[in-house]
Amino acid sequence: MKxxxxxxxxxxxxxxxxxxxxxxxxxxxxxxxxxIIIPYRFLEILSERENRNNNN
Structure with a gap:
C-alpha cells in the first residue's frame, strides 16, 4: 500500500x-x-475551542 x-x-x-x-x-x-495529519488535528481542536470561547 502507498x-x-x-x-x-x-x-x-x-x-x-x-x-x-x-x-x-x-x-x-x-x-x-x-x-501533516496530527498537526492538522491539533489545529482543528484549537479552532473549535476558539470558536466555542468566542460564542460564549
Whole structure:
C-alpha cells in the first residue's frame, strides 16, 4: 500500500487520513501522519475551542 500524500510504501497498517480527507479509503505513512495529519488535528481542536470561547 502507498501513502496517499507522498506515495511512499506504507509499513504495517498505515494511518487514517481523517479528518483531513473524508470518504476515501486511503491511508498515509507514519511520516505524513506525524507531519501533516496530527498537526492538522491539533489545529482543528484549537479552532473549535476558539470558536466555542468566542460564542460564549
Amino acid at each position: 501513502c496517499c500524500f507522498c506515495n511512499a510504501e506504507i509499513i504495517g497498517y498505515g494511518n487514517s487520513i481523517r479528518p483531513l480527507i473524508r470518504g476515501r479509503n486511503a491511508k498515509c505513512c507514519d511520516n505524513c501522519n506525524r507531519n
